[in-house]
Amino acid sequence: MSPTVEVEVRRNRHGSVLAYADRDRAARLLEDHRAVIQSLYDLVDRRHGSDGEIVARLAIREDERVVDELELCDRFRRDLDPNRAIALVEDLRYHAGERELVTDGGEDIPNAERVLFDAIEEYYDDSRCGAPVSDVVQEMLTEPYIDVAEVGRVLQDRYFDGTIYQPSETTVARVAADGGEPTSDTLHLSSENGLWIPMELRSFTGQVVFRTPRATIQHFQSGGGSLDAYYPMIDSSHFGNADELSSPQNPKLAPNQVSIKPQGENARVFEVDQ
Numbered sequence: 001m002s003p004t005v006e007v008e009v010r011r012n013r014h015g016s017v018l019a020y021a022d023r024d025r026a027a028r029l030l031e032d033h034r035a036v037i038q039s040l041y042d043l044v045d046r047r048h049g050s051d052g053e054i055v056a057r058l059a060i061r062e063d064e065r066v067v068d069e070l071e072l073c074d075r076f077r078r079d080l081d082p083n084r085a086i087a088l089v090e091d092l093r094y095h096a097g098e099r100e101l102v103t104d105g106g107e108d109i110p111n112a113e114r115v116l117f118d119a120i121e122e123y124y125d126d127s128r129c130g131a132p133v134s135d136v137v138q139e140m141l142t143e144p145y146i147d148v149a150e151v152g153r154v155l156q157d158r159y160f161d162g163t164i165y166q167p168s169e170t171t172v173a174r175v176a177a178d179g180g181e182p183t184s185d186t187l188h189l190s191s192e193n194g195l196w197i198p199m200e201l202r203s204f205t206g207q208v209v210f211r212t213p214r215a216t217i218q219h220f221q222s223g224g225g226s227l228d229a230y231y232p233m234i235d236s237s238h239f240g241n242a243d244e245l246s247s248p249q250n251p252k253l254a255p256n257q258v259s260i261k262p263q264g265e266n267a268r269v270f271e272v273d274q
Contacts, residue, residue: 112154130171
């Protein structure tokens with residue numbers, strides 16, 4: 001029996017292609033199997049098909065390296081550009097060689113970042129200006145190919161690149177692409193969010209000056225590498241209930257202006273966006 005390569009694509013709720021269940025075997029038998037899947041994915045319009053529906057299936061046979069089968073749903077066939085189909089055939093032919101690959105017909109490998117964003121959107125609570133971290137993590141762990149280590153990695157990566165932030169210790173939110181969320185040039189304050197400090201300035205060693213609504217100035221050397229020392233220094237007579245002073249989400253703690261000067265660098269002055 002001639003070796004064949006089959007690639008089957010189904011829709012799932014994230015609009016992603018479904019890859020091989022036996023990924024280790026696929027990697028051994030088809031050196032660049034991800035390129036094969038990507039080629040087919042490029043051919044498939046994400047708007048077509050519903051959850052679980054097969055939207056495309058390709059097969060290659062060894063004899064003369066020709067495509068044996070090109071099956072597409074009727075709705076998809078009407079939109080297929082012949083040139084793209086030919087390019088896909090050539091790409092599959094190149095990667096397939098004489099190696100055999102057997103698909104399971106639809107086990108998906110989710111994109112952890114996409115799952116994270118979907119979970120944040122699903123569990124977003126307007127009253128808390130974010131999604132509960134616990135709910136987001138549990139939702140991500142429902143995906144069979146995402147484990148705790150992967151959750152931690154994607155959360156950390158997206159946190160440090162500024163894609164997501166934490167409105168509070170127990171919530172997480174996505175930074176809006178339209179500029180409506182905090183940027184590194186402005187400290188943001190609202191009754192819901194409290195004070196938001198740019199990611200790159202949350203950990204430092206240097207002088208900080210806070211100019212409060214009553215012109216009170218507090219400054220200190222941050223020995224612990226964080227802004228935590230700021231909150232206990234505020235006079236409760238200026239900002240209300242002393243029991244709330246340890247909470248960075250208390251908007252009454254917010255200054256009008258903050259100057260942060262890491263050691264060896266020029267000071268950066270931020271006006272609070274009310």
